[in-house]
Amino acid sequence: MINLNVNLNKLNDTSIDILAFGAHPDDVECAAGGVVLSTTASGGKVVIADLSRGEMGTFGDPVSRKQEAELASKILGLQDRIQLDMGDGNIENSQKNRLEIIRLIRRYRPKIILANAINDRHPDHQKASDLVSQASFLSGLKKVETIDDGILQKPWRSKAVYHYIQDYFIEPNIVVDISAFYKQKMSAIKTYQTQFISAVDQQANGTISLLKQIESTNCIFGRAINVRYAEGFTTERYVGTTNLLELL
């Protein structure tokens, strides 16, 4: 586990608002960067945990991708960023990996957990989605014991797990207006220079670039709620209320 030491804002207590997991560095930026920015802009605390170092990507290597992740983290205003090494292209929903995720959940005690898309083109995404979902539940069980820094951790269950939407179109349960943060989100994504070289090549071949894909996805979700740009999420829970007016 590598702590990227990007905690520009010192973590004063151990409870954060959002812990966002991504199978690869840049997953969270591309699919939920706007939500991260809107949270940190209003003083919320966000930590990102990358499950792999992205070493199997066609472009870049672990060293360059780590530097890119550090830069993106500063733009996003993260409290912290953790890079695990579960193996790019081979992320497994194993007991060992579940315990690693549980250790992070119990360390940061997030209100909300963000996870990869429930179904996607890259097989790591669905596997990471299942892995994080199951670990999020198990984290609340007292008899699942984890040690962090030599101390037995207390159980913690977050209020919600939301899955962002990546390459495949999935109908969202929640859409979040990110129009005010769209430009900043794209700046964070563009720090991953090794990944977006390919975008230029694709454009030259007449197909849609990765950046354009992200823009069009955000436009489609934005259209659903009549705003310019939005990010979509699926939920594992119902949104309950005693007063419909609260949802307006």
Ligand SMILES: [Zn+2]
């Ligand atoms: Zn990915």
